Amino acid sequence: MRLVRIIFILLIVAVPLLASAEKAKTIDELAKMFDSSQCKNCHADIYAQWEKSHHSRPFLGVSGGMMLIPVVKASAFKVKDPKEATLKTFPCFKCHLPQAVTHAEDSVAVEVTQALFAFSDEKATDDAKKAAKAKVAKLQITCLVCHNEKAITHKLVEGKPEKGIIYGSKNVDNHPGGKIKKSVIMSQAIFCGQCHGTGPNFEFDYPVQCATLYGSYQHNYLSNGGLQSCQECHMKKVNGKSDHLISPNFDDKAQTSALLSKNINLDVQTLGYQWLRKAGALTPMVVVNTKITHNAGHRIPDG
Numbered sequence: 001m002r003l004v005r006i007i008f009i010l011l012i013v014a015v016p017l018l019a020s021a022e023k024a025k026t027i028d029e030l031a032k033m034f035d036s037s038q039c040k041n042c043h044a045d046i047y048a049q050w051e052k053s054h055h056s057r058p059f060l061g062v063s064g065g066m067m068l069i070p071v072v073k074a075s076a077f078k079v080k081d082p083k084e085a086t087l088k089t090f091p092c093f094k095c096h097l098p099q100a101v102t103h104a105e106d107s108v109a110v111e112v113t114q115a116l117f118a119f120s121d122e123k124a125t126d127d128a129k130k131a132a133k134a135k136v137a138k139l140q141i142t143c144l145v146c147h148n149e150k151a152i153t154h155k156l157v158e159g160k161p162e163k164g165i166i167y168g169s170k171n172v173d174n175h176p177g178g179k180i181k182k183s184v185i186m187s188q189a190i191f192c193g194q195c196h197g198t199g200p201n202f203e204f205d206y207p208v209q210c211a212t213l214y215g216s217y218q219h220n221y222l223s224n225g226g227l228q229s230c231q232e233c234h235m236k237k238v239n240g241k242s243d244h245l246i247s248p249n250f251d252d253k254a255q256t257s258a259l260l261s262k263n264i265n266l267d268v269q270t271l272g273y274q275w276l277r278k279a280g281a282l283t284p285m286v287v288v289n290t291k292i293t294h295n296a297g298h299r300i301p302d303g
């Protein structure tokens with residue numbers, strides 16, 4: 001009986017310890033858990049593409065803007081003091097930093113908020129601002145966020161992604177970077193749909209809406225007979241490997257304009273004539289028909 005009680009007590013003590021041991025308390029700990037710098041040794045091209053992609057800077061987006069400042073300073077989720085921040089203060093984490101939702105404690109949200117306050121402090125020196133931004137830049141959608149954390153959607157049947165496993169399009173037992181298991185969604189649109197949104201996110205006490213493109217893909221592309229996946233259009237092979245730049249890169253203005261001019265068509269047809277309302281009173285008239293079409297698998301722009 002006594003033994004049973006001791007085991008019971010041990011279980012109570014051990015379970016929360018195990019649970020908390022798995023969660024990151026700081027930005028550095030979270031970054032380390034999903035650190036993918038080792039992939040660079042063997043996948044240099046893909047790594048270089050990813051480094052330029054929006055997925056490598058989910059909180060600095062276009063032109064290095066600190067997009068989370070309005071969230072903590074001027075939204076329904078604002079806090080007076082960084083210490084009040086929790087993971088719930090940042091509904092944005094659901095898609096911009098999904099690993100925080102599953103693998104971080106509230107203290108990470110506090111540290112992010114401290115950096116945002118430090119950056120927006122009017123008296124902050126350039127060095128202090130630089131340091132604050134460097135902290136935020138450590139929060140990334142790394143290789144392992146896609147190739148592990150987001151690789152399984154139907155968890156009730158398939159279970160959660162396993163620690164230490166890389167997920168890819170097929171099983172590879174002798175992968176030199178660690179075992180690769182097949183993810184059934186990796187090459188499917190639903191994989192991207194997890195973050196690219198279907199509409200308002202009603203699960204929050206104050207629903208937010210950001211990306212809605214996956215909704216448009218489903219309702220306005222597939223339903224009109226569209227056949228291609230996101231990967232087929234956005235990750236076309238470069239030198240035999242799926243392109244991880246996943247264009248467009250809005251910071252590369254030349255590339256963005258080239259893509260848009262290739263993919264958006266403007267058809268203009270005109271008819272000029274003279275309107276003879278009454279004898280001798282000719283009025284010049286013009287009819288202009290414009291038709292804008294595009295090749296995307298969804299509405300553009302989105303958001």
Ligand code: HEC
Nearest residue numbers: 036038039041042143147166167168169170172176177180
């Ligand atoms: C020591 C070298 C090495 C390291 C480190 C490494 N890989 Fe690989 N990986 C390879 C080789 C070799 C292949 C097979 C040839 C290829 O596709 O380049 C491969 C193939 C893959 C594949 C494709 C499997 C398929 O579907 O065909 C994925 C996905 C992958 N690696 C992901 C990763 C990720 C993510 C990391 C970092 C966590 C990583 N690799 C680290 C060498 C490495």
Ligand code: HEC
Nearest residue numbers: 061062067091092094095195196197208210211213302303
């Ligand atoms: C449903 C997932 C999701 C949620 C929740 C979400 N976002 Fe986004 N957000 C995205 C995706 C995906 C993109 C990029 C694709 C697009 O714009 O279609 C994006 C783009 C953005 C952009 C523009 C891109 C840029 O590079 O500047 C900003 C700013 C942004 N989000 C801020 C936020 C903020 C702030 C929150 C929280 C209040 C938030 N998002 C919540 C998925 C989400």
Ligand code: HEC
Nearest residue numbers: 054057058061062095096150191192195230234246247248
């Ligand atoms: C873990 C969530 C997540 C997944 C999975 C994901 N994305 Fe994104 N994606 C984002 C976020 C967040 C941004 C915006 C980052 C920023 O602020 O610039 C983004 C940006 C982009 C952009 C750049 C344009 C823009 O509006 O910023 C493209 C294109 C894109 N994603 C396509 C894809 C495709 C295709 C897939 C599937 C192969 C995919 N994404 C998977 C979260 C995700």
Ligand code: HEC
Nearest residue numbers: 039043046047050055141142143146186187231240241242
């Ligand atoms: C936004 C999500 C996302 C991120 C981030 C990401 N990958 Fe991938 N990766 C994918 C998807 C999706 C595929 C499958 C593409 C397909 O089926 O066409 C893939 C395929 C691969 C492959 C197989 C190559 C091939 O030709 O199909 C390798 C290798 C790989 N990734 C390595 C990496 C490495 C290394 C990183 C980090 C530098 C990384 N990935 C980051 C989504 C991602």
Ligand code: HEC
Nearest residue numbers: 189192196217228229230233248259263295296297301302
């Ligand atoms: C038939 C090809 C095709 C398919 C399928 C497709 N896209 Fe696109 N996508 C494009 C084109 C073309 C553009 C606009 C040109 C550009 O900037 O690359 C674009 C633009 C985007 C953008 C930038 C949006 C903006 O606001 O400017 C994002 C993000 C994106 N796609 C994500 C996705 C995701 C996620 C999927 C799957 C759910 C997907 N795309 C499916 C072709 C496609």
